[in-house]
Amino acid sequence: MKRNSINEMKLIFPSESRNESYARYAVTAFVAQLDPTTEELADIRTAVSEAVTNGILHGYRGTSGKVWVEVKLYEDRTVRITVRDKGCGIEDIEKARQPLFTGDPSGERGGMGFTIMESFSDKLTVRSKPGKGTTVTMTKRLS
Numbered sequence: 200m201k202r203n204s205i206n207e208m209k210l211i212f213p214s215e216s217r218n219e220s221y222a223r224y225a226v227t228a229f230v231a232q233l234d235p236t237t238e239e240l241a242d243i244r245t246a247v248s249e250a251v252t253n254g255i256l257h258g259y260r261g262t263s264g265k266v267w268v269e270v271k272l273y274e275d276r277t278v279r280i281t282v283r284d285k286g287c288g289i290e291d292i293e294k295a296r297q298p299l300f301t302g303d304p305s306g307e308r309g310g311m312g313f314t315i316m317e318s319f320s321d322k323l324t325v326r327s328k329p330g331k332g333t334t335v336t337m338t339k340r341l342s
Contacts, residue, residue: 202274202277203273204272204273205272205274206232206271206272207269208225208229208270209267210222210267210269211265211266213266214255214259214263214266214284215255216252216255216256218266219251219252219255220248222247222248222251222268222282223244223248224244225268226244227240227244229272230270230278232272233272233276233278235341235342236341239341242339243278243280243319245319246280246316246320246337247268247282249312249313249315250280250316250335250337251282252312253312253313254266254283254284254286254333255284257286257287258285258286258288258332260286262286264284264285264286267281268282268283269281269283275340276341277338277339278338278339278340279337280336280337280338281335281337282334282335283332283334286333287329287330287332288327288331289325289327292326295313295325296314296317296325316335316337319337319339320337320338320339321338321340322336322337322338323337324336
């Protein structure tokens with residue numbers, strides 16, 4: 200089924216932790232034009248926060264780069280959010296998607312990012328190539 204996009208936006212920002220809140224609020228403000236419920240907006244805010252944080256902390260691992268966020272809104276009240284980095288990539292996506300798995304050598308991270316993104320999305324797609332980066336696409340249909 201082909202959906203008709205009614206609006207879209209793109210953000211590009213440096214991979215700095217302080218930009219996670221910027222991305223989260225920009226995306227939820229943009230999605231607000233579809234008049235989502237408070238719970239739907241909270242779900243989107245949380246999923247975006249996790250995806251952007253993963254790109255910044257795990258994608259670039261102490262180095263710097265850019266993070267791209269694209270949001271598309273569709274006539275059927277579907278929201279598609281894509282978060283992309285050109286960082287180190289993920290060796291084993293299936294392993295990384297397992298609850299409690301963390302690529303953080305210090306072990307300080309909980310390893311729940313993909314699990315959280317998946318629970319707040321209707322569909323989650325993760326594409327990654329080692330040395331090339333990662334693209335996470337989350338799709339959610341609003342009530």
